[in-house]
Amino acid sequence: MPHSIRELLNELPGEVVYQHRLAARSALLDEIPRNIHRKLYLPLRHEFPQGLYSHQTKAIRQSLSGRHVALATSTASGKSLCFVLPTLDALLRDPQACALFVYPLKALSGDQLELITHWAERVGLTSQVFRxxxxxxxxxxxxxxxxxRLFICTPDILHTTILRRNLDEHYTRIFKNLAYVVLDECHVYDGVFGSHMALVVRRLRQVCRNHGSSPRFIVASATIGQPHEHVSNLIGTDAVDLITEDMNGSPTAERDYFMVNPANTESSYGYIMKLTRELVKRVTQFVVFCNSRKEVEQYALSLRQDSPKMHDSIMPYRSGYESSDRSAIERALRQKTLLGVFSTSALEMGIDLPNLDICVMVGLPNSQVSLIQRAGRVGRRRPGAVIICGKETPFDEYYFKRPADLFKRALEQTTVNLSNPNLLISHYACARIEGGDFENPRLDPDIFGREFINIAKQVHQFDYAQDILYDQEPHFKISIRSIDDPVYKLGYGHSTIEIPLGQITYSRLMREAYPGGIYLHLGTRYRVKKVIFGKREVLVDRRCPFASTKPRLESWVKPKTTLRKGAVRSWPSIDVTESTLSITEKITGYLEKSASEEREVVYKQPLMRYFVTSGIVIKIKGLSRLTHGSIVGFANAIENSYPIVYRCARADIGSYAWSKEEHEGHIYLYDATPGGLGITSSALAHFEKLVETALDGVISCECSLDEAASIHGCIKCVKSNMWLRYPNSTRADTLFLLEEILRVVTQSAAEITLPQDRRPPSPSQRNKYGRTVLANGSVVYTGAGHEAVVISSTPMESTISPGERLYLVQGAMGESKSFIGSKLTLIQGMVELWCVNCGADSISMEDAVCPICAEKLI
Structure with missing residues (x-):
């Protein structure tokens, strides 16, 4: 295999810059646990006469002993047996016992059903296994x-139906007798999805406790960084036994990695098209991984146009398709009627496709975990090959210049954030429906944690603007794969029911399915006829030209003035501050290009998106070469470099910049998720490394060799590759500014200021009685897109939030509501002081002592 692949690559217009071989591994076996139920032991002895893999027997023994178990081993290591066998053992020992197997995709649950049914049939439980x-x-x-008794479901059904209806008779039976909960592919529960899922699992544990059961968990994952921490965050307990990759007893075939740079005369797009055609000619089964849905569709469309005879040999595959379409593609791959697919990360998960020989990656994925998962699609039963084609991105440039570092890169930790207020409020709305007592639901602190319980108490004491709290069925309003991002149905014809084309979130709609734009689906062009916002539907038409469209985006970022200040790191002329930011995105129209013409369409009514998130503000003042072009270039350079310093996708973050004349600049780096997940907050602690990496990328960028390109730089260094309207960067000024910033931050120590609630009180602080207060008449943001005017405020006597004030505000319709101060964001108005010693308020921020009691304020 490696010789023939190397020969093929040598024939194509590109250079193999690095080759890495992952050696084969032999199996390490152990005897089948003798304490497993006899109805399982005998067929296991017959099917595996030499025993099971060593990690399988260890996991089964620990689970049978009553422990929660987590497996973090590589793809195709036989994790499924580790949870199927203990579960069936429990069902055989207790005729009332039930189990719940949760898979992140419906396709995965269908794929695993065959294995589960196989073993259930061997012990006479086939009739009790259901999807x-x-x-x-x-x-x-x-x-x-x-x-x-054994149910296979997705997190979405668990959230919207099974938990919601837990008090119904049939569902009550399941929860009263729930012995096992299995969470497979749990590395997927990362970021937004992972944060939602952690709260869904806590709701599941609470419902089980309400019904008198305490199920054991078996959690299966790919190899990830800090797997025990991830599983503990996900299920809410540290009492988990971990099976890691160093315990893996499964065999693997040899796998060769080839890192390829297309020739200077060839784009990565052209190279991939030529490589794909050659693989089809050689009748080799393969997968081509792309990093975006649009890229997947564009490759499929181009193949249909340029090589129509090959169209039936390759299909696109991504999220957002109808489940029947995805199942048909998977079935065709297994039956070898389909040679290959262009796929997003949707095929990273454990859908069994044992016949794949070659994995192609169009650019590096954003994480080492994804790299390993994608490569794990091949080399299962026989040697496989992985071809990584470099793209013009800073991330690819960095590792293609340091290829050996790519294979030494540490596995990343997943992100599970249980502090996002939008998330907590949404799941609290569901939890109190599930508890049966709407006004006083049972919410145990050892399950949900202090922050969730405090939110619950605050909702009872104060007014919250979130509509979800007043909905009779909040479950259906919450998509657990996004935060505050509504899902729209796509359809061809006069309604989405006639010919459904899957689903799309509103944030993706703004990029892919905006009115009048060309939308790609299964390699076919569609014109977006209408977006029906009230029904959350997108209607498309196949009558459209051979053209492409790009949306026109305008974006604004503003820091929100809040009473809770973030941490600050300061150097001479530079401040880096944690901040709450408001983001406004507006699609004003689109640009359409065809072979014969180019035209711009401007909407009468733009598409808008507004959200509040977390991020950092970099304020630069008094440095030389502080031009608008250098500030914009600096913003783009650190955004480009951030995924190298901190594991995230470029789509997870955003940046914005503005300058005040030519002596002050502000750069915002923010989470692209409403409410924030703490992704960009790491820039505060790693600012020096971020600047150093950005500078290295600009210095080494090849655009410096091109006189014309070097003026404004390129998308690999200081130019934005986004489709928003953004002012031009200036490469030379950006380079000078980066060098000056790096000199400042490395030659002088940073002063660190922590917010009040994150630092221990000093003796001097104990004698200071000033607290901030929003002045009456101020305009504030209360959440969920609502604004109000402060009428009055009074000190709180609540033990939930000591030192806070309770605000009475008036909404746009004249309604009055109460809020605690930390939940309000100042839009317009003043911040004053109040004295906690004597209660005096309306004190100027410039006063150092209280005018009433003469105590120190600040």
Whole structure:
């Protein structure tokens, strides 16, 4: 295999800059646990006469002993047996026992059903295994609930249906007798999805406790950084036994990695198209991983146009398709009627495709975990090859110049953030419905944690503007794969029911399915006819030209004045501050290009998106070469470099810059998720490393060799590759500014100022009685897009939030509501002081002592 692949690559217009070989590994076996139920032991001895893999026996023993177990081993290591066998053991020992298997994708649950059914059949439990998903309805679902004991579902169904209906008779039976909960592919529960899922699991544990059960968890994951911490964050307990990759006893075939740079005369797009055609000619099964949905569709569309005879050999594959379309593609790959797919990360997960020989990556994925998962699609039963084609991105440039570092790169930790207020309020709205007592639901602190319980108490004491709290069925308003990002249905014809084309979130709609734009689906062009916002539907038409469109985006970022200040690191002329930021995005129209013409369409009514998130503000003042072009270039350079310093996707973050004349500049680096997930906050602690990496990228960028390109730079260094309207950067000024900033931050120590709630009180602070207060008449943001005017405020006597003030505000319709100060964001108005010693308020921020009691304020 490696010789033939190397020969193929040598024939193509590119250079193999590095080759890495992952050696084969032999199996390490251990005897089948003798304490497993005899109905399982005998067929296991027959099917595995030499024993199971060593990590399988260890996981099964620990689970049978009553422990929570987590497995973090590589793809194709046989993790499924580690949870199927203990679960069936429990069902055989207790005729009432039930189990819940949760898979992040419906396709995965269908794929695993075959293995589960195989072992259930061996022990006479086949009739008690059922899927519970959106395709199982009516009488079929009633039969499943009446007869089933082992249920296979997705997190979405668990959230919207199973937990919501836990008090219904059939669902109550399941929760009263729930012995096992299995969470497979749990490395996918990362970022927004992971943060939602951690709260769904806590709600599941609370519902089980309400019904008198305490299920054991078995959690399976790919190899990730700090797996024990991730699993603990996900299920809410540290009492988990971990099986890691160094315990893995499964065999692997040899796998060769080839890092390829297309020739200077060839783009990565052209190279991939030529490579794909050659793989089809050689009748080799393969997967081409792309880093965006649009890229997947563009490759499929180009193949259809340029090589129509090959169209039936390759298909696109991504999220957002109808489940029937995705299942058909998977089935065709298994049956070898399809040679390959262009895929997003949707195929990283454990869908069993044992016949794949070659994995192609169009650019590096954003994380080492994704790299390993994608490569793990091949080399399962026989040697496989992985071809990584470099793209014009700063991330690829960095590692293609340091290829050996790529294979030494540490595995990243996943992000589970349980501090996002939008998230906590949404899941509290669901939890109090599930508890049966709307006004006083049972919420145990050892399950949900202090912050969630405080939110629950505050909702009872004060007014919250979030509509979700007053909805009778909040579950259906919450998509657990996004935060404050509504899901729209796509359809062809006069309604989305006639010919459904999947789903799309509003944030993606602004990029891919905006009115009048060309939307790509399964390699076919569609014109977006209409977006029906009230029904959350997008209607498309196949009658469209051979053209492409790009949306026109305008973006604004503003820091929000809040009473809770963030941490600050300061150097001479430079401040880096944690901040709450408001983001406004506006699609004003689109640019359409065809072979014969180019035209711009301007909307009468733009598409808007507004959200509040977390981020950092970099304030630079008094440095030389502080031009608007250098500030814009600096913002782009640090955004480009951030995924190298901190694991994240470029789509997870954003940047914005503005300058005040030519002596002050402000740069904002922010989380692209409403409410924030703490992704960009790491820039505060690692600012020096971020600047150093950005500077290295600009210095080494090849655009410096091109006189014309070097003026404004390129998308690999200081130029934005986004589709928003952004002022030009200036490469030379940016380079000078980066060098000066790096000199400042490395030659002088930073002064660090922590917010009040994150630092221990000093003796001097104990004698200072000033607290900030929003002045009456100020305009404030209360959340969920609502603004109000401060009428009055009084000191709080609540033990939930000591030192706070309770504000009475008036909304746009004249309604009055109460809020605690930390939940309000100042839009317009003044911040004053009040004295906690004597209660005096309306004190100027310039006063150092209280005018009433003469105590120190600040």
């Amino acid at each position: 519970l998903d959106g395709d199982i309805k009516g009488e079929e679902r009633n039969q499943a609930l009446a007869r089933g």
